[in-house]
Amino acid sequence: MLTSYLKIAWRNLWKHKLFSVINVFGLASGLVVCFLAIAHIKGSFDYDNFHPNRGRTYRILTDVVGKDNDITPFATSPMPLAATLKRDYSFVEEAARVAKTYAEFSSNQKRFTTVSYAVDPGFFRIFGYKLAKGRPATEPNTVVLTRETAEKFFGTANPVGQVLQNTELGQFTVTGVLADMPIKSHLVFDMLFSLQTPWNPQQRASFADWRNYQTGLTYVLLKPGTTADALKQVLPSVVGRATRNLHFKTEKGYSLRVQPFTKLSPSRQELMRATNEPQIGGLLVEAGVGLLTLLLAAFNYINLTLARSLSRAREVGIRKVAGAVRWQLVGQFMAESVILSLLALGLANVMLEFIKPMVFVQKWLIGGVVWNWQLTAIFVVFSVIAGLLAGVIPARILSGFQPSQVLRSQTGLRVIRGISLRKSLIVAQFAISMIAMIALLSMSRQMNYMATADYGFQRDRVLTIPLNTIPAQRLANEINQLAGVEQVSATSELFGSYGYDHTVKRERNGLDSSTAFVWASDPQFIATMNLTLLAGQNLPPATADSVASGGSRLVLINEEAAKTFRLGNSREAVGKSLWLNDSTEVQVAGVLKDFRFTSFAWSIKPLIIQNNPAQFRYLTVGVAAGNEDAVLADTKRIWKRLSPYEPFTGQWYTDFLQQRHTHPEDMDFTTLLLVLSFSIACLGLLGMVTYNTQTRVKEVGVRKILGAQVSQIVWLLSRDFVRLLLIAAAIAMPLGYLAGYAFLSNFAYHVSLGLETFALCFGSLLVLGGLTIGIRTYRAALDNPTESLRAE
Structure with missing residues (x-):
C-alpha cells in the first residue's frame, strides 16, 4: 500500500x-x-564540551541587591573568593580567577590591542585548552598566545621565548601557543597571561576588595563525588564573613550562587559582565x-x-x-x-x-x-x-x-465573510514580507545615517593612520613636510568609535562620581578636526614632566561634562578641577562645543581630552582639497620607509565611519531572508493566478469572442488578487511601523519613519505582486479563444 x-x-x-x-x-x-x-x-x-572536567566545574555568579531592592545578576564575582574556597574547603579541588582586559602589546616592531584574560595557574588545570607548543603561563609575566595572535606578532617564526611589551605591566615572555579550539568557547581571547604578574598598588587593592564583584570570573572544580549542594551551602557563610564590616556605596549587598558549567550555554538569564555564550x-x-x-x-x-x-x-x-x-x-x-x-x-x-x-x-x-x-x-x-x-x-x-x-x-472554505482561507493565506504571506521589508529598510536607513550624518567634527579629507610602533611625533614630522597637508595631530581614539569610560569626581573623596570618556590628543587635534572652543584655551604642549606623570594636568571638556559635573556654564567651568579614577587631579583649560563622538545609540556623553603622548594610537592628517591622492601615496611611501615589515592600514575618516556603522555582512544576510520571503510569496501568488486563469480559460475565450479587450480581461483576472495585495499592505503598514520604531528606539539619534519608507515598501509590493499577476494574466488574455472553445 x-x-x-x-x-x-x-x-x-x-x-x-x-x-x-x-x-x-x-x-x-x-x-x-x-x-x-x-x-x-x-x-x-x-x-566548551572539549573540557575534560565539565561535569565537576562550576562558575560563581553574583546577585547584587540594589538600594531599591532590585536584584541584578552578574557573571563575575569577588576576586578573593577563589583563594578562600580553595583554602578553607576540602571538597574544592581547584579554583581560579579570570579577569578580562583590553591591553596593548608590542613586539617585533608591531603593536596591537588585544582581548586578554589574566588567569590563575589553576585555570589550566580546570579547563582543557590544549597547547600546540610550549607550556602554560603560570609564572609572573608569562603569556600564551592563540595561533592567530602569534602569527600577527611573529609570522611563521617560533614565538616561544619571545618577549611582548606592555606599558603598564612590563615585559611578558611567551611560554606557549594554544592549539585551535575544536568548537566555540564562552571565553574568546587573543592571549592568556598570568594573574600572578605584579600589578600596580591600586589594582592589587581592587583584587583584594570583597566589594569589587565586577572585575573577574570565578571557576571552581569540585573533587570527584562532590555534588553542587556542598558548594551552595557554604557560599552564604563565605559572603557573610567577608562582608560583615564592609560598607557598600550603591547597593545593599550581594549573594553568590552556583552555575553548573554544563548549563552555561546557552545562557538562560541575561547577566551583567557576561561572557560570549x-x-x-x-x-x-x-x-x-x-x-x-x-x-x-x-x-x-x-x-x-x-x-x-x-x-x-x-x-x-x-x-x-x-x-x-x-x-x-x-x-x-x-x-x-x-x-x-x-x-x-x-x-x-x-x-x-x-x-x-x-x-x-x-x-x-x-x-x-x-x-x-x-x-x-x-x-x-x-x-x-x-x-x-x-x-x-x-x-x-x-x-x-x-x-x-x-x-x-x-x-x-471560509475564514470570515467574503474571504476564503486561500485568500487569507496570500494576504498573510505578503503582509509578513512587507513588515520585514519596512523593518529592513528602517535598519538600512539608520546605518546609512550613522555613517553619513553630521557628527559635529571634520570628517572629509581627514586621513587616519594607526601608529603601531612608530612614534607619533616622528611620523607627524615626516607627513607635515608633504605638500597638501594642512594639519597633523595624534589621538588615542577615533571619533565615531565606542571608546572607554572612566570614573570622574568633583572631589577626590566625594560620592558624586560619574562616568566620562577620557581621550588623549595633542594641541593640533582641535584644528584638525575643526572643533569649536567655546571658552578658555587649547591644550598645552606636552613636557617631560607631563609625560612622566601620565599626561598634562590641563584638560579640555565638552559642554555635557560641564553640565554633568555641575561646573557652571562654559566660562565658569574654566579653571575648575576634576579627579580621574580617584588618583589624578586635572584642571579645565577650556570647554568645547558638544559634538557626537561615540555611537548614535547614546546621547552626547561627558568628554575629557588630555594631552598624554603615551596613549597616542592614531595620527589624523587634514588634507587640502584636491590633494587627497597625492598625500595618500606619499604617506604610504613614508610608512614603507619607517616600518618596512608592517602593512599600511590608514584610511579616510569617511571610510572608517562607513565601515563602523553600515555592517554590510549583516545587511546581506537580512536581505537574503527578505528575498526568500518575497520569492515564496510571489511564487505562491503565481501558482494561484495560474490556477485561476486555467479554471477560467473558457470564460476568457467567450469574452474575447464577444469583443472584450485584452486590458479588460487582464483586469478581470487580476482584480481580486490586486485587492488582496492592498489588504496585505493595509495590515502590514501599522505593524511595520511598530517593528521599525522598535529598532530605531534603541538609538538616541535616528531617522524618522517617514512617508518615503512606506511609499517605497508599498511600491515594491505592488510592483512585485503586479508583475507576478500581470505577466500570467496577460498571457492568458492573449490566448486564441478557438483553442479553449474547440471542445464546445
Missing part, C-alpha cells in the same frame, strides 16, 4: 510540474533558514524567523492544494465510492507532502552550500559548529515533520469531501 501511495503521489507531482516546483522551492527556502537556526542552536549547546532569547528569535519563513512556504502548499480542491474532490469521490476509507485518503495526501519535503531537503542542502560562506553566517551562526551525522539526522527528521505538518490541513479537508459534493463548484 505504501508503494502505491508513493507511485500515485509522484505521478500527481509530475503531472502538475509548476505547482510542484513552487512548493519545492518554497519549502527549501524555509528549510534552509530553519537549518541555519538549528545548527546554531545545536552549536550553542556544544560550547549565546543567549536563549536570541536563539528563540532565530528559531522564530526560521519557522516564520517555513510557515510562508507551508501557506503555499496549503493554498495550491486547496486551489485544486475541485479536481481533487472528484478524485476523493471516486476513491470513496470504490471503498476507500478516510485514513487511506489522508495517507495518500500525506505521502505527497513527504515526497515534496524530501525534494525540498535536497534543494535546501544545495542552497545551504551557497549560503555557508557568507561572513554573517560564519561569524554569528555556524562558525565552529560540528556538522556530523547527528545534525544531518535532525535535518532529515525536521524536513519530514515539516512536510507532514504542511500537508495535514489539505489532507484533512480534502479527505472529508463526500461523494455528493463532487458536482458542486465550490468547497465552501
Whole structure:
C-alpha cells in the first residue's frame, strides 16, 4: 500500500510540474533558514564540551541587591573568593580567577590591542585548552598566545621565548601557543597571561576588595563525588564573613550562587559582565524567523492544494465510492507532502552550500559548529515533520469531501465573510514580507545615517593612520613636510568609535562620581578636526614632566561634562578641577562645543581630552582639497620607509565611519531572508493566478469572442488578487511601523519613519505582486479563444 501511495503521489507531482516546483522551492527556502537556526542552536549547546572536567566545574555568579531592592545578576564575582574556597574547603579541588582586559602589546616592531584574560595557574588545570607548543603561563609575566595572535606578532617564526611589551605591566615572555579550539568557547581571547604578574598598588587593592564583584570570573572544580549542594551551602557563610564590616556605596549587598558549567550555554538569564555564550532569547528569535519563513512556504502548499480542491474532490469521490476509507485518503495526501519535503531537503542542502560562506553566517551562526551525522539526522527528521505538518490541513479537508459534493463548484472554505482561507493565506504571506521589508529598510536607513550624518567634527579629507610602533611625533614630522597637508595631530581614539569610560569626581573623596570618556590628543587635534572652543584655551604642549606623570594636568571638556559635573556654564567651568579614577587631579583649560563622538545609540556623553603622548594610537592628517591622492601615496611611501615589515592600514575618516556603522555582512544576510520571503510569496501568488486563469480559460475565450479587450480581461483576472495585495499592505503598514520604531528606539539619534519608507515598501509590493499577476494574466488574455472553445 505504501508503494502505491508513493507511485500515485509522484505521478500527481509530475503531472502538475509548476505547482510542484513552487512548493519545492518554497519549502527549501524555509528549510534552509530553519537549518541555519538549528545548527546554531545545536552549536550553542556544544560550547566548551572539549573540557575534560565539565561535569565537576562550576562558575560563581553574583546577585547584587540594589538600594531599591532590585536584584541584578552578574557573571563575575569577588576576586578573593577563589583563594578562600580553595583554602578553607576540602571538597574544592581547584579554583581560579579570570579577569578580562583590553591591553596593548608590542613586539617585533608591531603593536596591537588585544582581548586578554589574566588567569590563575589553576585555570589550566580546570579547563582543557590544549597547547600546540610550549607550556602554560603560570609564572609572573608569562603569556600564551592563540595561533592567530602569534602569527600577527611573529609570522611563521617560533614565538616561544619571545618577549611582548606592555606599558603598564612590563615585559611578558611567551611560554606557549594554544592549539585551535575544536568548537566555540564562552571565553574568546587573543592571549592568556598570568594573574600572578605584579600589578600596580591600586589594582592589587581592587583584587583584594570583597566589594569589587565586577572585575573577574570565578571557576571552581569540585573533587570527584562532590555534588553542587556542598558548594551552595557554604557560599552564604563565605559572603557573610567577608562582608560583615564592609560598607557598600550603591547597593545593599550581594549573594553568590552556583552555575553548573554544563548549563552555561546557552545562557538562560541575561547577566551583567557576561561572557560570549549565546543567549536563549536570541536563539528563540532565530528559531522564530526560521519557522516564520517555513510557515510562508507551508501557506503555499496549503493554498495550491486547496486551489485544486475541485479536481481533487472528484478524485476523493471516486476513491470513496470504490471503498476507500478516510485514513487511506489522508495517507495518500500525506505521502505527497513527504515526497515534496524530501525534494525540498535536497534543494535546501544545495542552497545551504551557497549560503555557508557568507561572513554573517560564519561569524554569528555556524562558525565552529560540528556538522556530523547527528545534525544531518535532525535535518532529515525536521524536513519530514515539516512536510507532514504542511500537508495535514489539505489532507484533512480534502479527505472529508463526500461523494455528493463532487458536482458542486465550490468547497465552501471560509475564514470570515467574503474571504476564503486561500485568500487569507496570500494576504498573510505578503503582509509578513512587507513588515520585514519596512523593518529592513528602517535598519538600512539608520546605518546609512550613522555613517553619513553630521557628527559635529571634520570628517572629509581627514586621513587616519594607526601608529603601531612608530612614534607619533616622528611620523607627524615626516607627513607635515608633504605638500597638501594642512594639519597633523595624534589621538588615542577615533571619533565615531565606542571608546572607554572612566570614573570622574568633583572631589577626590566625594560620592558624586560619574562616568566620562577620557581621550588623549595633542594641541593640533582641535584644528584638525575643526572643533569649536567655546571658552578658555587649547591644550598645552606636552613636557617631560607631563609625560612622566601620565599626561598634562590641563584638560579640555565638552559642554555635557560641564553640565554633568555641575561646573557652571562654559566660562565658569574654566579653571575648575576634576579627579580621574580617584588618583589624578586635572584642571579645565577650556570647554568645547558638544559634538557626537561615540555611537548614535547614546546621547552626547561627558568628554575629557588630555594631552598624554603615551596613549597616542592614531595620527589624523587634514588634507587640502584636491590633494587627497597625492598625500595618500606619499604617506604610504613614508610608512614603507619607517616600518618596512608592517602593512599600511590608514584610511579616510569617511571610510572608517562607513565601515563602523553600515555592517554590510549583516545587511546581506537580512536581505537574503527578505528575498526568500518575497520569492515564496510571489511564487505562491503565481501558482494561484495560474490556477485561476486555467479554471477560467473558457470564460476568457467567450469574452474575447464577444469583443472584450485584452486590458479588460487582464483586469478581470487580476482584480481580486490586486485587492488582496492592498489588504496585505493595509495590515502590514501599522505593524511595520511598530517593528521599525522598535529598532530605531534603541538609538538616541535616528531617522524618522517617514512617508518615503512606506511609499517605497508599498511600491515594491505592488510592483512585485503586479508583475507576478500581470505577466500570467496577460498571457492568458492573449490566448486564441478557438483553442479553449474547440471542445464546445
